[in-house]
Amino acid sequence: MTHAEQGFSRSLWSATAEPAPPTTPLASRQSADVVIIGAGFTGLSAALHLAEAGKSVIVVEARDIGWGGAGRNGGQVNPGFEALPSGLRARFGAERGERIARFADGACDLVFDLIARHDIKCAHRRAPFIRGAYGNRGLRQINSWVEEWQAFGAPVTLKSAAETEHLLGSPFFQGGMEDARGGSLQPLSYVRGLARTALAAGAAIHTDSAALSVERVALDWQVSTENDAQVTAPCLLVATNGYTDNLWPGLRRHIVPVASLQSATEPLSEDLRARILPYGHHVSETRRAMVYFRIDENGRFQIGGRGSPFDPTRQYADTNHIRAEAVRLYPALKDVRWQYDWGGLVAITKTRLPHLIELGDNAFAGLGYNGRGVAMATAMGKQMAELLLGEDVPVPRTKGAPFVFHAFRNIGIAWHMLSGRLLDRFDG
Numbered sequence: 257m258t259h260a261e262q263g264f265s266r267s268l269w270s271a272t273a274e275p276a277p278p279t280t281p282l283a284s285r286q287s288a289d290v291v292i293i294g295a296g297f298t299g300l301s302a303a304l305h306l307a308e309a310g311k312s313v314i315v316v317e318a319r320d321i322g323w324g325g326a327g328r329n330g331g332q333v334n335p336g337f338e339a340l341p342s343g344l345r346a347r348f349g350a351e352r353g354e355r356i357a358r359f360a361d362g363a364c365d366l367v368f369d370l371i372a373r374h375d376i377k378c379a380h381r382r383a384p385f386i387r388g389a390y391g392n393r394g395l396r397q398i399n400s401w402v403e404e405w406q407a408f409g410a411p412v413t414l415k416s417a418a419e420t421e422h423l424l425g426s427p428f429f430q431g432g433m434e435d436a437r438g439g440s441l442q443p444l445s446y447v448r449g450l451a452r453t454a455l456a457a458g459a460a461i462h463t464d465s466a467a468l469s470v471e472r473v474a475l476d477w478q479v480s481t482e483n484d485a486q487v488t489a490p491c492l493l494v495a496t497n498g499y500t501d502n503l504w505p506g507l508r509r510h511i512v513p514v515a516s517l518q519s520a521t522e523p524l525s526e527d528l529r530a531r532i533l534p535y536g537h538h539v540s541e542t543r544r545a546m547v548y549f550r551i552d553e554n555g556r557f558q559i560g561g562r563g564s565p566f567d568p569t570r571q572y573a574d575t576n577h578i579r580a581e582a583v584r585l586y587p588a589l590k591d592v593r594w595q596y597d598w599g600g601l602v603a604i605t606k607t608r609l610p611h612l613i614e615l616g617d618n619a620f621a622g623l624g625y626n627g628r629g630v631a632m633a634t635a636m637g638k639q640m641a642e643l644l645l646g647e648d649v650p651v652p653r654t655k656g657a658p659f660v661f662h663a664f665r666n667i668g669i670a671w672h673m674l675s676g677r678l679l680d681r682f683d684g
């Protein structure tokens with residue numbers, strides 16, 4: 257088994273998810289209104305919204321539903337992007353910037369609305385998100401975020417060190433931002449639920465059907481898979497995010513894939529559950545070498561963080577450094593047994609914003625969620641559907657923003673990780 261396969265099959269999510277709906281490989285030549293490549297949040301949200309609007313849709317997926325980041329992530333439903341409303345207005349102009357900020361602001365609501373509307377079983381919980389502030393740099397960041405998002409009307413509050421300790425059950429952070437827009441869920445169950453819902457709305461999904469080539473034939477896009485099977489459609493959506501391969505020339509250069517690894521304990525005792533994250537928050541933080549953590553629906557402590565600086569795309573690897581962080585945060589976890597390890601690829605962009613790239617006539621790629629794709633990819637998929645339906649959508653379509661030294665990306669990642677860890681030491 258490859259490390260990419262281990263990173264999926266050994267996860268807590270693979271062990272506990274709702275079953276996937278039955279699907280088969282593409283085995284013939286078919287046509288549709290829209291062909292979508294990739295069955296993660298982006299592709300399936302697009303498929304669902306298009307099918308609901310009466311379009312015929314065929315999704316081709318190289319492996320299984322949710323085999324990419326969708327089935328491997330931390331299950332944290334986080335609002336927005338890293339960019340603040342003022343940064344978006346400065347970059348895109350007042351009106352467009354405001355629309356993009358509203359789009360980001362509403363992304364979590366979209367996820368929980370879809371779950372409610374389609375009765376998707378995915379252990380979802382709408383408990384707030386906390387971003388812990390580490391050191392003075394972290395406190396400055398948190399202050400400006402709270403100020404901006406409050407002015408925007410978002411339900412965020414600044415927490416003192418004592419309040420943060422009370423909410424998290426750990427004195428590790430010097431303050432925090434509580435954000436009531438967020439929540440959490442079982443991500444593999446959620447993406448499988450999206451697939452089931454898209455199928456019910458009339459979309460077709462073919463697994464074990466890697467797109468091997470895309471060609472323009474007259475006014476159509478022709479996507480070919482193995483065994484001479486293909487889909488021909490006037491509209492094409494590429495939704496492959498961190499798992500983008502060489503299918504569309506140059507698309508990979510718009511993102512840098514970086515592994516994030518995770519570990520989960522056995523279910524905690526009642527005593528530990530009462531002391532660790534007692535109010536059910538899910539958490540990330542301001543350090544450059546950050547970790548993110550929460551308690552799952554079965555009472556397991558689950559934490560994620562960086563992979564290896566020397567092998568930055570390895571999706572299943574030693575997680576001792578992440579477990580050590582868990583014990584730094586919560587010394588009471590010292591003797592707890594760790595039960596699951598897994599990981600996957602996050603797609604980082606140069607602008608730290610997702611890209612909606614215009615590939616050609618009625619052909620788009622949506623990708624680059626910078627580790628925040630549960631809500632954003634769901635929202636991007638909906639927006640891509642709306643774009644094909646002729647609507648004016650918030651996120652502007654661009655030609656993308658490729659990394660210039662993409663071939664040397666792993667050296668850059670290693671430098672970023674190692675220097676980030678070093679700089680974090682001076683912040684504490």
Ligand SMILES: Cc1cc2nc3c(=O)[nH]c(=O)nc-3n(C[C@H](O)[C@H](O)[C@H](O)COP(=O)(O)OP(=O)(O)OC[C@H]3O[C@@H](n4cnc5c(N)ncnc54)[C@H](O)[C@@H]3O)c2cc1C
Binds near residue numbers: 322327497
């Ligand atoms: C370890 C980890 C933790 C994360 N934690 C969080 C979190 O807590 N909260 C959050 O918001 N985000 C998190 N993320 C990010 C989030 O998972 C992603 O942003 C999200 O999955 C993107 O969804 P997507 O549908 O665009 O891409 P993916 O879910 O990656 O799906 C892309 C699909 O495309 C398929 N594919 C690729 N090439 C082809 C081809 N040629 N033909 C057919 N199919 C193809 C792949 O097999 C894959 O299934 C995390 C990611 C990882 C890896």
